[in-house]
Amino acid sequence: MKLPALLRRRRSGAGAAAATAATVDATRRVDRFTSQDLLVEVSHGIGGHTGRLVMTTLGTVLGIASLVVTIGFAQTAAGQISAQFDAVAATQAVVKPGSARSANGDEVATSMLPWDAPDRVERLNGVERAGLIGEVPIGETAVTAVPINDPSAPEVLSPTLLATSEGLLEAVRGRATAGRYFDAGHDARADRVAVIGARAAEKLGINRVDSQPSIFVGERPYTVIGIVDDMERRPDLLDSVIVPIGTARADFGLQSASELQLRIAAGAGALVAEQAPIALDPNTPENFDVQAPRSGSELQESVQADINVVFLVLGLIALLAGGLGIANVTLLSVSERTGEIGLRRALGATRRDIASQFMVESVVIGLLGGLIGAAVGVFAVVAVALVQQWTPIIDLPMVLGAALLGAVVGLAAGAYPARKASRIEPIAALRAGV
Amino acid sequence: MNSAAPVVELVDVTRSFPGPPEVRALKSVNLTIRRGDYLSIVGPSGSGKSTLLNVLGLLDRPTVGEYRLGGVLTGALDEAQRAGLRARTIGFVFQAFHLLPRRTVLDNVLLATLYSGVPRHERMPRAKAALERVGLGHRMQFMPTTLSGGERQRVAVARAVMASPQLILADEPTGNLDQRTSGEVMDLFEELNADGLSLVVITHDEKVAGRADRSIRIADGRVSEL
Numbered sequence: 001m002k003l004p005a006l007l008r009r010r011r012s013g014a015g016a017a018a019a020t021a022a023t024v025d026a027t028r029r030v031d032r033f034t035s036q037d038l039l040v041e042v043s044h045g046i047g048g049h050t051g052r053l054v055m056t057t058l059g060t061v062l063g064i065a066s067l068v069v070t071i072g073f074a075q076t077a078a079g080q081i082s083a084q085f086d087a088v089a090a091t092q093a094v095v096k097p098g099s100a101r102s103a104n105g106d107e108v109a110t111s112m113l114p115w116d117a118p119d120r121v122e123r124l125n126g127v128e129r130a131g132l133i134g135e136v137p138i139g140e141t142a143v144t145a146v147p148i149n150d151p152s153a154p155e156v157l158s159p160t161l162l163a164t165s166e167g168l169l170e171a172v173r174g175r176a177t178a179g180r181y182f183d184a185g186h187d188a189r190a191d192r193v194a195v196i197g198a199r200a201a202e203k204l205g206i207n208r209v210d211s212q213p214s215i216f217v218g219e220r221p222y223t224v225i226g227i228v229d230d231m232e233r234r235p236d237l238l239d240s241v242i243v244p245i246g247t248a249r250a251d252f253g254l255q256s257a258s259e260l261q262l263r264i265a266a267g268a269g270a271l272v273a274e275q276a277p278i279a280l281d282p283n284t285p286e287n288f289d290v291q292a293p294r295s296g297s298e299l300q301e302s303v304q305a306d307i308n309v310v311f312l313v314l315g316l317i318a319l320l321a322g323g324l325g326i327a328n329v330t331l332l333s334v335s336e337r338t339g340e341i342g343l344r345r346a347l348g349a350t351r352r353d354i355a356s357q358f359m360v361e362s363v364v365i366g367l368l369g370g371l372i373g374a375a376v377g378v379f380a381v382v383a384v385a386l387v388q389q390w391t392p393i394i395d396l397p398m399v400l401g402a403a404l405l406g407a408v409v410g411l412a413a414g415a416y417p418a419r420k421a422s423r424i425e426p427i428a429a430l431r432a433g434v
Numbered sequence: 435m436n437s438a439a440p441v442v443e444l445v446d447v448t449r450s451f452p453g454p455p456e457v458r459a460l461k462s463v464n465l466t467i468r469r470g471d472y473l474s475i476v477g478p479s480g481s482g483k484s485t486l487l488n489v490l491g492l493l494d495r496p497t498v499g500e501y502r503l504g505g506v507l508t509g510a511l512d513e514a515q516r517a518g519l520r521a522r523t524i525g526f527v528f529q530a531f532h533l534l535p536r537r538t539v540l541d542n543v544l545l546a547t548l549y550s551g552v553p554r555h556e557r558m559p560r561a562k563a564a565l566e567r568v569g570l571g572h573r574m575q576f577m578p579t580t581l582s583g584g585e586r587q588r589v590a591v592a593r594a595v596m597a598s599p600q601l602i603l604a605d606e607p608t609g610n611l612d613q614r615t616s617g618e619v620m621d622l623f624e625e626l627n628a629d630g631l632s633l634v635v636i637t638h639d640e641k642v643a644g645r646a647d648r649s650i651r652i653a654d655g656r657v658s659e660l
Binding site: 031032033037044048339340342343344346347349351352353425431 | 484487488491493494513514517518520521522526528529530532534536537541545546548549550551552553554593597605
């Protein structure tokens, strides 16, 4: 390692006499102010004022630490978010018929989901369960637990009537808290059975099904065979009365289903999004809209893209302040050590030797701040992750880069003081009596 | 380097500082210092003593004229070459000692080897020998701040002779010392001079100046032998 040789630009001694060349060669020996000498002088220069060194590095420590913390938290948070998505969203997909705007501005569906849609998509890889949902248009017809038309009673908001296929409950991860969900047989026979969501059941005053309670849609009675709950993906089901699709078609003339809910294997989102429309209608697959979870890496990229810009800017400002701090203290140190600089010049140091000494001092201070700051930042991220029971995710090259950024700050901060130090006139400095 | 050549040879050296008004601090100075010479330079402040010291010490370049140091024409050298020549040919001693307060006496003396290219394995023995020679072998690990003024100046002398220079430039070496210690320091200089070192002492003190073999006066940029 021959650092001073790099810092010292060689100038050709063109025109110098032979004797001159010999003199000069003698001074170019490997023993003259080597990088080892430089580092020893630098360490003495820095080590002289421990308290001042701490204050000097503080700004850089804060700046680097806040950068590492900001980026580290963004990475950690991205990991946590995608873990949550894995649990619920990453295993759920929805297919809807495509829509277009008609001439008078209404949304109209451009295709229909076939009645056998669940059978078609359940044959696909990655699809675990599928269920159709359709809203049954019943207009002003009341859904009640008793078939009495009491004109004096206040009008109550009746629950919505939905029609689904038998697989829907499993497709949206619901569960029957009482009784059971209807099956393919009820659907095929168009049996007058119904399942009610937990909140709708409460409103209707039904809390058990073993007595085979009935509800009335208009004047048609339906036997309640189950109460369902926990449908995270379609919470509106909690407020609904649900009948089999076959029943809805027979009794209410249901035209088509409005959406197909899919429960898929983790990571199968992209595959399902591509294959489900083809399975539903091989001729016009473009007429279906699929909402499927994106793959994990895409998700993390998009989250990392919006790293909190505010904190990043704050970190950079702290870093700038740190750099100014280093520049200030190095400048102070230069003016304090005017005598020393003059002495070194008299002892044969070139301007470049002096500049490199102050430059390396400020780079070392910056690097020191960067290393401490990076360590503090990593510890902060790990500590918070520990408390929150998260998995800390920190990019190691990012941490090393942040530490090196401290050195770069030191380099930039040292440039002006080093230049000033190298311009000190030796005799004037020595006579000042410092 | 030619050992027969004078250590210092100034030929018609003029140093002027561009104005306005232009100041000519040295006017056609001719000066020859041979090996083993003992020279004192006296003169009032503002007479050009500092400028002469700067030029002699290779810290400034003459505007006009030739300066040969140890036979080498210095005008053709670049900054780095002049620094190297300065490190190996000239030892400086200052009024204010200029010892680094946070380094030991030994470290302060070793500082002179950094820039002069003394081989690494020779550094320590030479520094110890230099300190022994000035009678401070027992103070090597002391801090300069704990030493008396005379001791400090002896450390500075040890530092000045470290790189085996041909010329010692002493700028008011006794200015901060009392009469007795200043006599001791001058005795030390004279011992070095007796060993063949050329010695230039810049001083206000008539007593100190009077000890030299040769004395020159500088007034208004002109040099005259006394």
